[in-house]
Amino acid sequence: MEQTIPACLYCGRNSDAIPLIAIQYRSDTQWICPQHLPILIHKPEQLVAFLPGLENVTPADHNDHDHHQ
Numbered sequence: 321m322e323q324t325i326p327a328c329l330y331c332g333r334n335s336d337a338i339p340l341i342a343i344q345y346r347s348d349t350q351w352i353c354p355q356h357l358p359i360l361i362h363k364p365e366q367l368v369a370f371l372p373g374l375e376n377v378t379p380a381d382h383n384d385h386d387h388h389q
């Protein structure tokens with residue numbers, strides 16, 4: 321079995337450099353750092369290269385109350 325060192329899927333930094341948050345996706349554990357977690361929340365489509373299928377994930381929208389201009 322391949323043993324991989326947990327590292328942020330976006331920037332590749334491991335837990336020696338930055339705290340990592342484990343995310344479970346498609347029965348697989350992925351890791352992301354706090355700096356890039358907001359991308360997963362707000363711009364999941366930017367992570368499609370790392371997590372195939374994320375284009376179907378609806379971003380969390382903090383601007384629900386800002387639709388009136």
Ligand SMILES: [Zn+2]
Nearest residue numbers: 328331353356
């Ligand atoms: Zn990162």
